[in-house]
Amino acid sequence: MFDKEIYIRRREALRNATGSGLVLLFGNDECGVNYEDNTYPFRQDSTFLYFFGQPYAGLNAIIDIDNGREIIFGDELTIDHIVWMGNQPTIHEKAALAGISDTRPSADLKKYLDKAVASGQKIHYLPPYRDTHRLRLLELLGIRLGYEKPSVDLIKAVVDLRNHKQPEEIEEIEKACRVTADMHIEATRAVRVGMHEYEVSAALEAVAQANGCALSFPTIATVHGETLHNHYHGNIIKEGDMLLVDAGAETPEGYAGDMSSTICAGRRFTERQKLIYDIQVASHLAAVADLRPGKPFVEIYEHAAEVICDGLRGLGIMKGDPHEAVKAGAHAMFFPCGLGHMMGLDVHDMENLGEVWVGYGGNPKSTQFGRKSLRLARPLEEGFVLTIEPGVYFIPELIDYWGAEKRFEDFINYAELNKWRDFGGIRNEEDYLITADGARRLGKKIPLTTEEVEAMR
Numbered sequence: 001m002f003d004k005e006i007y008i009r010r011r012e013a014l015r016n017a018t019g020s021g022l023v024l025l026f027g028n029d030e031c032g033v034n035y036e037d038n039t040y041p042f043r044q045d046s047t048f049l050y051f052f053g054q055p056y057a058g059l060n061a062i063i064d065i066d067n068g069r070e071i072i073f074g075d076e077l078t079i080d081h082i083v084w085m086g087n088q089p090t091i092h093e094k095a096a097l098a099g100i101s102d103t104r105p106s107a108d109l110k111k112y113l114d115k116a117v118a119s120g121q122k123i124h125y126l127p128p129y130r131d132t133h134r135l136r137l138l139e140l141l142g143i144r145l146g147y148e149k150p151s152v153d154l155i156k157a158v159v160d161l162r163n164h165k166q167p168e169e170i171e172e173i174e175k176a177c178r179v180t181a182d183m184h185i186e187a188t189r190a191v192r193v194g195m196h197e198y199e200v201s202a203a204l205e206a207v208a209q210a211n212g213c214a215l216s217f218p219t220i221a222t223v224h225g226e227t228l229h230n231h232y233h234g235n236i237i238k239e240g241d242m243l244l245v246d247a248g249a250e251t252p253e254g255y256a257g258d259m260s261s262t263i264c265a266g267r268r269f270t271e272r273q274k275l276i277y278d279i280q281v282a283s284h285l286a287a288v289a290d291l292r293p294g295k296p297f298v299e300i301y302e303h304a305a306e307v308i309c310d311g312l313r314g315l316g317i318m319k320g321d322p323h324e325a326v327k328a329g330a331h332a333m334f335f336p337c338g339l340g341h342m343m344g345l346d347v348h349d350m351e352n353l354g355e356v357w358v359g360y361g362g363n364p365k366s367t368q369f370g371r372k373s374l375r376l377a378r379p380l381e382e383g384f385v386l387t388i389e390p391g392v393y394f395i396p397e398l399i400d401y402w403g404a405e406k407r408f409e410d411f412i413n414y415a416e417l418n419k420w421r422d423f424g425g426i427r428n429e430e431d432y433l434i435t436a437d438g439a440r441r442l443g444k445k446i447p448l449t450t451e452e453v454e455a456m457r
Contacts, residue, residue, distance in 0.1 A: 001053040001253070002168050004099040010051050010161065011099075015065045017157035021122030022066065024113070024140075025051065026133050027059040041214065046345035047126060047158055047353075049254050053098045059091070060109055060136075061100075066121060071102045073109040113140050124151035126158065129352040159357045162350055163342060164383035170433060170442075172255035173344065173385055176213065177431050177443025179249035180257030183207045184446045187221070187245045188456045191237060191263045197221045198233035204247055213249040216256035216347040220246035225262065225425030226393045228337055241265040242273060242424055248347055256347040258387055259446055260429035267457045269450050272423075276392050277450050279311030280426045283390040284448070287339060291380065291388075291432055291439035297359075298377035301339040304390045305331040309411075312392075317420065320411045330411035332370025333402060334394070340387040341375040343431060348375065349385075380434045385442070389429035396421045 001007075014023065027048045030039045044055045052061055052072065059074040072095045077088060088094075092103045104112075116123060123141060127150040128134045137143040165173065183204040190203040201221040208215055222230040223237055225244030237243060243265060248258040262277065264270075269277060287304040309322035309331050318325060325331055342349035342358055350358045356365060359376035366372050376386060399421050403414045431442040447453040 001097055004097055006166075006168060007051060007053050008099040011063055011070060013161055014051065014157055015063060017160065018065060018124060018151075018153055020065055021124050021151075022113075022116050023063040023154060024123055024125045025061045025063070026125075026128075026136060027052075027054065027061070028057060028130070029132055030057045031132075044254070046254060046350070047162070049345060050158075050162060051098075052095075052100070054094055055252075055254070056088075056094065058106070060106070062109070062112065064116070069102060070100055071104055071112070072100050073104050073106050075106050110140050117141070122151075124154040126150055126154060127352060127354065155353050155357050156362070159350055159353055162344060163358065164381065165344060165385050165433070166383075169255065169344065170385070172251050172253050173257070173431070173433075174442055176216065176249050176251045176255050176257035177259075178257075179208060179211045179213050179251075180216075180247070180259050180431075181444040181446045182211070183247050183249060184245060184259050184261045185456070187243075187247070188261060188263050188447055188453060191243050191265060191457075193237055193239050193241075193265050195237050196233065197223065197235050197237065197243065200237075200243060200245065201233050201247075204245065208249045211249065213251055216248035216250040216258060220244065220260075223265075223424070225391075225427065226395045226423075227425070228391075228393070237265045239266055240270060242269070242426065244425060244427055246427065246429065250347075254345050256343055256345070257443060258343055258347050258429065258431060259443075260389055260427045261446060261453075262426045262428060263453060264450075264457065268454055274450050275315060276420075276423065277426055279308055280390060280392045280428060281449055282311060283307040283392075284388060284428055284430075287388050287390060288430070288432070288439070288441075291434060293382050293434055293436065294379055296377065296379045297339070297386075298374065301371075301374055301377070302326050304339050305335050308335050308390065308392055316413055316416045318411055319413055325408075325411040328408060328411065329368045329370060330408035332368075333398060333408070333412055333417075334392050335390060336370045336373065336393065336395070336398070337391060338374035338376065340389055340429075343385050343387055351375070382434055382436050384434040385431065386434070387429055387431055389427055391425060391427035393425035393427075394420050394423040395425075 028045045061072045074091045095103045186207050187204040201219045223235050223241040243263045246260040283304045286307045290300040305326045306322040309325045312318040361378040432439045
């Protein structure tokens with residue numbers, strides 16, 4: 001946890017931004033894998049962590065703006081809990097670390113809310129992303145499943161606060177990024193022809209554990225990089241393969257790192273691989289050079305996509321004006337995902353609150369294939385932390401689908417493209433903080449160019 005004054009200031013800012021009413025914030029509960037006592041690793045709700053810092057299951061809280069109260073609700077451990085889990089501080093002692101003096105039993109939460117509803121007080125809550133949250137809303141407020149109406153005022157207030165990272169948060173994200181970089185450096189060194197993908201994933205995940213960190217998301221380590229989120233690790237790495245690794249560490253305080261690497265299976269990339277890899281790196285570096293306050297991220301995405309189109313045009317795979325190709329959406333054949341996303345207490349920061357608020361400032365998202373997957377489009381601001389991760393992917397199913405429809409034939413040379421259909425996919429990813437005059441990479445540098453990767457092989 002941070003110093004309690006930090007949590008006090010955060011809650012004060014939330015009260016001021018929300019204005020009036022009562023804010024109801026749910027913590028998370030333990031969740032059984034295949035029976036109640038065999039639980040998934042516990043992870044507290046990130047917004048609860050942000051305002052209360054409590055990494056414990058079974059807690060909920062209210063910020064009663066109208067009546068000037070802040071209360072954490074939860075139940076003390078019984079002797080049965082202590083036998084199995086060991087003794088812990090009381091809820092009151094835990095809450096005091098976040099500047100909260102009022103703690104009450106869980107059963108009192110409904111009583112408090114019943115009085116608030118009876119008095120006509122507005123209840124603010126965030127979009128539920130777990131069924132237990134939905135059931136709790138049904139129990140506490142009588143809101144039927146599927147009929148939730150999260151508070152837009154609260155969403156906007158939370159997004160604005162959490163999007164602008166403070167010095168103590170940047171320090172934590174730096175820690176996560178340093179460990180994440182070490183994970184990727186270890187993976188780059190570890191890859192050998194004949195290994196299973198899971199051996200590489202085990203090696204890099206051991207780095208996180210050795211540094212007291214968890215994973216910020218399930219590791220991707222695959223020779224089939226054309227599948228954007230491929231969590232299968234059973235393939236054997238063969239000569240001529242490339243292994244795409246997307247992995248990150250999470251600090252005990254809950255802050256994430258997120259980086260990607262594409263590693264040649266042997267000591268060198270093939271000439272064919274270098275042609276595409278260099279295009280991806282050029283797109284990546286163009287995007288990084290564009291990072292600065294006030295620059296709409298959608299424009300950076302478009303620039304990165306144009307660099308990819310121009311590079312593929314040089315290989316005869318694409319044709320025509322790269323700017324017009326991107327405008328039409330033809331680039332999505334090779335770049336069907338976004339360029340990056342916000343990062344912080346969540347690896348895709350606050351995705352549960354809605355990308356339209358986090359990454360678009362309330363403006364509508366595009367429905368165009370590829371562009372609709374852009375998680376971040378708004379003008380950048382000092383204090384934003386985000387990823388840069390353009391990719392070049394050759395997806396056989398997409399090639400066949402668009403090719404059968406003769407889609408974007410003015411920009412895509414399908415005869416040449418089909419010669420590359422089994423190439424796979426390339427992605428490299430770094431994490432950046434937007435500063436007053438530009439941007440700063442977070443964590444230590446990981447290999448990016450083919451020369452940098454090969455130097456570690």
